[in-house]
Amino acid sequence: MKPRAVIVGAGLGGCMLAHALLPTHDVVIVERGAEVEDPRYPVVDVGLPAVTQPHVGAGLGGSTQLWHNGLIEIDEEIFAAHWPFPKAELDPFYAQAFELLADTPLAHVREAIERLRQRYRELGLPPGLMQGLYYPRWPRNLWTSLQLQGRVEVVRGNVVDFELGDGGALAALTVEEGGERRRVEGDVFVLAAGGLGTPVLLQKLARHLPLPGAVHAGAHYEDHPMTFVGEVEVTVPLYRLWNYRVPGTDGNLRLPLVVKRAGLHMSFQLRPAANYYRASRREQVGSVLNDLRRNPWNPLHYARLFKHWDDILDILSFKFGIHLPTRHYTLLLCAQMPTAPERSVWSQPAQDGAGEAGVRCWTLPQAFRDHMDQAVQDVLAWLAPVTRSARIFSGWQGDLRSAAHHSGTARLSADATAGACDVDGRVHGMANLYVCDGALIPASGIANTGLTIAALALRLAAHLRGRPAAAPRASSQP
Template sequence: MKPKAVIVGAGLGGCMLAHGLLDSHDVVIIERGAAAVDGRYPVVDVGLPAVTDPHFGSGLGGSTQLWHNGLIEIDEEIFAAHWPFPKSALDPYYDQAFALLSGTSLTRVREAIGKLRQRYRDIGLPDGLLQGLYYPQWPRNVWEALQLQGRVEVVRADVVDFQLDESDGIASLTVADGELRRQIPGEVFVLAAGGLSSPVLLQKLAARRQLPALRHAGAHYEDHPMGFVGEVEVTVPLYRLWNYRVPGTDGNLRLPLVVKRAGLHMSFQLRPAANYYRNSRRERVGSVLNDLRRNPWNPWRYLQLFKHWDDVLDILSFKFGIRLPTRHYTLLLCAQMPTAPELSIWGEQDSANGSERRLRRWHLSDDFRRDLDASVQDVLAWLAPVTRRARVFAEWQNGLSSAAHHSGTARLSTDAGAGVCDADARVHGLRNLFVCDGSLIPSSGIANTGLTIAALALRLAAHLRRRPYRTPEESRP
């Protein structure tokens, strides 16, 4: 008889983990969301406003129903500085995850990154750290792409409590569907509810079992600040390369420029612009592409789109391979932010209706803001040899949004004094409770978190196939 794996959350991490466990476990997924955007579970910003909406995706497939995730590996330098294991430990799972999320091999894309870097150098761009960001032509809902329907048991309910056994483990989860409550037992339990929800569940567990690791649940929060910072006019035919179709695939490769400030990575994408904006024109470039991806049959969105000619250039290149010659580009910043051990994500009951909501405190310190300003000057200096003119938008920091890459809130660590989970994604001090979503990631640098979440899920699946769980004694060196 197979052991039962109970996974909380049907997003990217939960679906990928279920896929990896189907041959060895009976899999139950608990999913509370009824739709991709479910207003029953609000997130309230008590710090900076997110701007990006929604904060996360609900339902089968989670956020993969909403966004066209770019696939990018976290830099080896980030692993060495912040992770409890080297990047080489995750590389085999990066390969597997990349193939499942894109339909092509990571080896092919890595080769294309090397060749594209050379082509950048050939047109006169200086050497610099250029990360490879690959976009499959079409987004994938992982629930559908992995064909999980009918292969796993789905429980539509909300996890409200944990039942502990007598051997430092979880015996069952208490779930609620309206007024109805019941127990879901299992041999192994995995929280894959996302970087904003898994830490809140762990905080509920802390009310039953006080463990040093659980003090970190909801702390060490990281989410990339993003925004358009300025514009440049280049003297080289960058339009031929900026959105490069990888040979033998249907996807496109982009190489963000990366500079470093105060030990942090700051990336800049050059996005084609219809012309060079004057001061009398809009300072920030708006985008309705995410709205179109969520609702492609809304004609009003297409009318809005044609007011944004930069997005039209993007679509012509991305979908149809048409690269109109332009020398004007806007600079899109995506920055690594410093984390702090303060509580940033927590839950509370809404006094108005009694429902639970998530609170998020996203904060950018004054020192970090100065580093962001300096990084813009760094990248403009880096581009100077191929730039005719450049301009930084006034008050661009006021337009920063969060990237919805919620991470760090149940982070991996070598010991319970520094984070929630050990190197195997097991909660320190509990033998059969694991985490499998963005909250595990101790630092992502400037990388979108999707590919890494998928790789961590496959790594955890491999661990659980070898052994459903390990006791705390067996885990000690």
């Protein structure tokens, strides 16, 4: 008989882990969300507002139903400074995850990154740190793309209690839905409820059991503050390269420009601007494109789209490979934020008295805000050799919003003094409870967290199967 794996959460980490465990385990997924935006489980911001809405996803596929995840590796320097193991340990899982998420070998994209860097240098851009961000042409709901329907058992409901067994092991979860409670047994349990959901579950468990790393559940929170900070006019035909179609694939490659301040990475994407020196700043990071993705049949969304000419330039390049000549670009900042040891994520009773709400306290210290200001000056100086004119938007810091990359709240650590989970993702003090989502990530630099969450899921699956990862399949690309 196969061991029974119970995974709490059907988002990116839960779906990828379920897929990888199916050959060796009977897999049960517990999912409380009935739809991608489930109002029964709100998140209340007591610090800065998220602005990006929604900034959490629920249901089968989680946030992969919402966002077109860009695939990017966390920089090796970030691993060396913040992770309990080197990037080389995660590299084979990065390669496996990349193929599952993009149908493209990671090695092929890494080669394209180096070629594109060289082409940037040939245009006259100074040498600098530019990381590769790859977008598959079409977004994927992992529940659908991994064909999990009918292959795993789905239990609908919210985890409300834990049943402890012997030797620091979990024996079962209590799941509630519609006033009915169900006991879900397992041999191994994995929390994959996301960077805002998993720490709340660990806090509930700590009420039953004195977990040695409980103080870290909900602490060390990291998200990427992002906004448009200014505009530049360049003197070189950058439009040919800014959204580069990788040969042999249907995906596009972008190279964010990265500067460093006080050990923090700050990235800037150049986005083509149709209305240069316009009276008002571009107002939405996600803009109407996310609404179109969720509801492509609503004609009002298309009417709104034609008010966003920058988005039309983006679509023409991204979907159809049409690069209209422009020398005007906006600068999109995505910054690595400093983390704090204080708890930033917890739960409280909902305002209507029914159920509970997640609470997020997102704050950006003034010193960090000063570093972001300095980073904007740094990137404009870096671009100066190929820039005819530039301006910074006044008050841009007032437009900062969440990138919805919630991480760090149950982070990996060598021991319980520094984090909630050990280097395998096992909760400190527990025999058979693991974490598999963004909460595990000790630091992400400026990288979107999706690819790393998928790689960590495959790494955990290999650990639970008790054998090393398989080598990535050979590429058919030249």
